[in-house]
Amino acid sequence: MIxxxxxxxxxxxxxxxxxxxxxxxxxxxxxxxxIMKAIGSHISVIAANLKGKVSINEDILPHSKSILLTLxxxxxxxxxxxxxxxxxxxxxxxxxxxxxxKELFSNAMKDSVKKAESxxxxxxxxxxxxxxxxxGALGKTCGSCHNKFRKKKN
Amino acid sequence: MVPVIINLEKRKIKKTIILLFIFIILNRNxxxxxxxxxxLSFAAGCHGCHTSNPNxxxxxxxxxxxxxxxxxxxNISKDKLxxxxxxxxxxxxxxVTKGISPDNKPYxxxxxxxxxxxxxxxxxxxxxxxxxxxxxxxxxxxxxxLRFPYNIRELLWLWRxxxxxxxxxxNDIKNNYKNKRGEYLVNSISHCGACHSPRTFxxxxxxxxxxxxxxxxxxxxxxxxPNISNDNINGIGSWSKSDIVFFLQTGIKPNGDFAEKDMSxxxxxxxxxxxxxxxxxxxxxxxxxxxx
Numbered sequence: 378m379i380x381x382x383x384x385x386x387x388x389x390x391x392x393x394x395x396x397x398x399x400x401x402x403x404x405x406x407x408x409x410x411x412i413m414k415a416i417g418s419h420i421s422v423i424a425a426n427l428k429g430k431v432s433i434n435e436d437i438l439p440h441s442k443s444i445l446l447t448l449x450x451x452x453x454x455x456x457x458x459x460x461x462x463x464x465x466x467x468x469x470x471x472x473x474x475x476x477x478x479k480e481l482f483s484n485a486m487k488d489s490v491k492k493a494e495s496x497x498x499x500x501x502x503x504x505x506x507x508x509x510x511x512x513g514a515l516g517k518t519c520g521s522c523h524n525k526f527r528k529k530k531n
Numbered sequence: 532m533v534p535v536i537i538n539l540e541k542r543k544i545k546k547t548i549i550l551l552f553i554f555i556i557l558n559r560n561x562x563x564x565x566x567x568x569x570x571l572s573f574a575a576g577c578h579g580c581h582t583s584n585p586n587x588x589x590x591x592x593x594x595x596x597x598x599x600x601x602x603x604x605x606n607i608s609k610d611k612l613x614x615x616x617x618x619x620x621x622x623x624x625x626x627v628t629k630g631i632s633p634d635n636k637p638y639x640x641x642x643x644x645x646x647x648x649x650x651x652x653x654x655x656x657x658x659x660x661x662x663x664x665x666x667x668x669x670x671x672x673x674x675x676x677l678r679f680p681y682n683i684r685e686l687l688w689l690w691r692x693x694x695x696x697x698x699x700x701x702n703d704i705k706n707n708y709k710n711k712r713g714e715y716l717v718n719s720i721s722h723c724g725a726c727h728s729p730r731t732f733x734x735x736x737x738x739x740x741x742x743x744x745x746x747x748x749x750x751x752x753x754x755x756x757p758n759i760s761n762d763n764i765n766g767i768g769s770w771s772k773s774d775i776v777f778f779l780q781t782g783i784k785p786n787g788d789f790a791e792k793d794m795s796x797x798x799x800x801x802x803x804x805x806x807x808x809x810x811x812x813x814x815x816x817x818x819x820x821x822x823x
Contacts, residue, residue, distance in 0.1 A: 417787025424783055428773040513781035517799070520782055520789035529755070529791055 402461050406469045409456045412447060416519075419444045420512065423500075427509050437508060441500040444515070445493040453483060463528070470528040485522040492518045568661030570804050571654055575647070575720050577662075579800030581607045589614070590668035595641055598748050600677035602641045610667035623659045624652060630691075637687040639675070645698075645736070646722035649706045654720070693733055700739045713816030716809060717742075721802065726756045726793070742820050762822030775814035779803070 419440040425431050462473050475482050492515040499511040572578050581604045583592035591606035591614075608614040615623065622633040630644030631637060638644060647655070680686060708715035717723050718739060727742040743766070744758035760766035767775065774785045779802040782790035790798055802810070 420783060420787035421785065424777060424781075424785075424787070428771075428777050430771070430773060509781065512783065513803075516781050516783045516789050517795070520791075520795045523789060524792040524795070 402466050403468060405456070405458060405461050406466055406471075409461075412451065412456065416444055416447055419447070420516070423508070423512055427505055427512065434503075434505075437503075438497070438500040441493070441497045441508075445490070445497050448486070448493050449490045451486065453479075453486065457482075472526050472528055475526050482522075482526055485518070485525065489515065489518040489522060565657070565661055565664055567654070568657035568659070568664075570806070571720060572658045572661050573801050573804040574716070574809075575650075575658065576643075576722065576797070576801055577607070577658060579796060580604050582800075587668045587670060588665055589662055590670040592670060592673060597641065598754070599681040600675065602639065602675050602677070603673040605672050606668060606670050607662060608665065608668035608670075609663045610669050613669055613671050614667060615662070616667060620656055620659060624655055627655050627658075636684060637691060639684075639687065640690070640694075640734075643722040643725040645694075645700055645739075646719050646725060648700075649708065649715070649719040690733060690735075694735050697732060697735045698737055698739070700736070711816075712809065713812035713814075716805075716813050717816050721813070723759065727759050740820070742817070743822055758822065759817060760820045760822040761818050766820075766822055767817065768822075770818075772811055772814040772818065775817060776807070776810040779805070779810050779813065 422440045423437050426434055426437055457471065457475055459476060461469060462471055462476055463469055464473065492511070496508070496511040496515050499507040578588060580593055580595070581589045581591050583594070583604075584590060587608075589606070589608040591604045591608075593604040595602040595604070606614040609616040611617050618626075618633060625631055626633070626638070627644060628648045628650065630640070630642060675682070706719070708719065724736060724739050724742060727744055728736045728739060729741060729743060729745055731737045742759045743762075745754070745756040747755040758766040761768040763769050770778075770785055778784055778790070779798060781803075782795050782798045784790070789795065802813075805813075
């Protein structure tokens with residue numbers, strides 16, 4: 378009886394562990410998606426001003442700074458932990474090479490941070506054409522990172 | 532005697548001024564023509580597809596991965612040995628609008644001659660002159676690497692025959708896009724349908740006005756292409772004209788996301804060079820295209 382109880386406890390605890398692990402994986406995937414969405418939203422705010430959809434130009438600088446702050450504070454190992462790739466969950470669009478080509482991924486992220494810094498400088502100067510150029514350059518680095526490390530959308 | 536000499540001098544000065552004026556006008560026209568050729572060579576994808584090294588424009592060697600194998604774009608610089616340096620204007624026009632080489636061989640439809648067929652002669656010749664204004668690139672051409680039976684070029688005659696029957700595009704009847712600049716740019720020069728029109732039997736585009744995208748042909752290729760009709764849910768109907776223009780300049784979508792790989796290359800090497808009013812004409816036309 379004690380043996381049966383012991384085996385059952387062991388099985389249950391292993392199941393609970395797996396459940397917690399799965400929850401953590403899904404949570405971190407959701408978490409990083411929210412970070413990307415937040416960056417996308419800041420970009421949309423700047424773009425709306427550049428397109429002339431709204432004229433709240435004073436928003437360009439704070440949203441540029443927000444992009445820089447968000448991008449530069451991403452902790453890659455915590456936001457993209459080993460157990461959160463496509464082999465661990467179907468909910469992620471991340472590709473496996475984020476983990477197999479860590480340095481490449483980290484450099485791509487650093488490149489985006491540099492472009493975000495240039496965006497802030499352009500936003501401080503206030504020339505819309507230069508801001509558009511800097512935003513486009515930032516977009517290119519984000520796009521290039523997505524092309525290498527994110528599954529293509531259908 | 533003196534007044535006669537003064538009159539003669541005056542006439543000489545007048546003649547010189549007139550000649551100088553004609554010279555300036557002619558040069559201004561050339562400059563305009565080359566600028567048009569340059570922009571169109573980007574918008575039509577000539578530069579993007581025929582350049583693998585930015586320091587060797589139109590030198591070819593750009594690889595296109597398809598389900599039939601790899602296409603290697605040819606050298607179309609003015610190099611006489613490896614490029615198109617020996618081509619006449621008539622041969623260039625035939626190649627671009629009919630998809631037939633000077634030695635009467637058919638081109639693979641990876642080269643979108645079916646769309647270019649509607650381009651005006653003057654626009655095509657502006658591109659020709661622009662290419663000829665750049666240095667010759669002596670890069671040797673690399674053969675395509677296609678699977679059997681696609682590697683048999685002669686079979687393209689059969690494909691062209693079927694294409695003529697199945698497709699709604701008849702290349703011997705030139706569409707007139709006068710006063711329809713947006714439609715001209717979308718359906719001819721920028722050949723958006725080459726990717727965004729659904730393909731049917733034998734990879735033929737049945738309806739050249741249908742821009743509702745393409746489903747993935749193979750899991751390995753991941754080659755699905757989005758719907759760019761004016762449908763609010765499946766297409767880009769919720770985008771405004773300025774959203775489309777901004778996207779074609781920067782690759783940034785209205786939600787802050789970015790263009791996928793192939794489109795980002797098209798923007799980088801093509802649409803970002805178009806003039807603002809042309810981009811607005813494209814946007815205006817795209818927003819009229821209905822979902823099928």
